[in-house]
Amino acid sequence: MNSFFKVFFSVFFLFALFPTGCISSNDEELDYKMKREHMVSAQIEARGVSDPLVLDAMRKVQRHLFVPDKSKPYAYEDHPLPIGHDQTISQPYIVAIMTELIKPQADFKVLEIGTGSGYQAAVLAEIVEEVFTIEIIPELARHAETKLKELGYDNVHVRTGNGYLGWPEEAPFDAIIVTAAPKDIPPKLVEQLKTGARLVLPVGSFFQDLIVVVKTPDGFEKTSVIPVRFVPMVGKDESE
Ligand code: SAH
Numbered sequence: 001m002n003s004f005f006k007v008f009f010s011v012f013f014l015f016a017l018f019p020t021g022c023i024s025s026n027d028e029e030l031d032y033k034m035k036r037e038h039m040v041s042a043q044i045e046a047r048g049v050s051d052p053l054v055l056d057a058m059r060k061v062q063r064h065l066f067v068p069d070k071s072k073p074y075a076y077e078d079h080p081l082p083i084g085h086d087q088t089i090s091q092p093y094i095v096a097i098m099t100e101l102i103k104p105q106a107d108f109k110v111l112e113i114g115t116g117s118g119y120q121a122a123v124l125a126e127i128v129e130e131v132f133t134i135e136i137i138p139e140l141a142r143h144a145e146t147k148l149k150e151l152g153y154d155n156v157h158v159r160t161g162n163g164y165l166g167w168p169e170e171a172p173f174d175a176i177i178v179t180a181a182p183k184d185i186p187p188k189l190v191e192q193l194k195t196g197a198r199l200v201l202p203v204g205s206f207f208q209d210l211i212v213v214v215k216t217p218d219g220f221e222k223t224s225v226i227p228v229r230f231v232p233m234v235g236k237d238e239s240e
């Protein structure tokens with residue numbers, strides 16, 4: 001074979017075996033998948049989260065698609081990340097433990113306050129039947145809604161509004177997660193829980209605790225879980 005054909009066939013086989021467009025995106029997907037697996041075992045299981053529904057959801061949801069492009073390389077690291085408008089997507093472990101603390105089940109209807117990037121809503125949507133999520137910053141709400149639709153999360157409903165008021169038309173909920181910190185437990189959110197259902201939220205100003213509230217027939221019980229640091233819940237609690 002003369003050298004022209006040698007070069008021709010080598011180049012032909014190279015392209016046939018490694019279609020260039022595919023190889024890089026497949027590699028990238030695989031890399032993110034491996035990072036997700038590592039995130040779950042090293043940051044989440046290692047710290048005691050054990051609900052298989054939660055671990056599966058954390059393995060599945062593509063966190064890098066919920067952060068700005070420049071943060072994608074850090075999407076699976078053990079810390080919160082900026083998402084614009086001075087807000088952050090929570091640390092993966094915090095998303096996992098809050099999800100575990102509501103004791104999620106497939107038939108649950110869950111309310112989230114503080115949609116942010118939409119990541120926590122997507123994790124919930126992998127597990128439960130319906131997610132209602134409220135965000136006070138309209139641009140973030142619209143961006144999250146578009147992203148969640150694009151990824152096929154048809155069971156998530158996003159609303160722009162003040163989370164202190166909850167979503168009375170859809171109440172009562174099987175669980176409520178709040179991902180911004182109020183100074184006190186918002187009474188309207190407790191009202192919108194079913195009896196026996198759980199509200200998981202950070203409470204405080206500079207020093208905050210992650211609190212689990214369980215609604216009882218004549219009020220509620222609360223337990224403090226761990227110290228946390230969330231952005232403040234803004235807007236007025238109009239029930240005060
Ligand atoms: N759960 C988000 C992280 C949220 S950061 C995620 O997975 O990305 C907290 C969010 O709560 C911010 O987007 C902030 O704008 C929102 N927030 C603050 N106060 C609020 C209020 N009163 N009602 C609704 N959302 C609020």
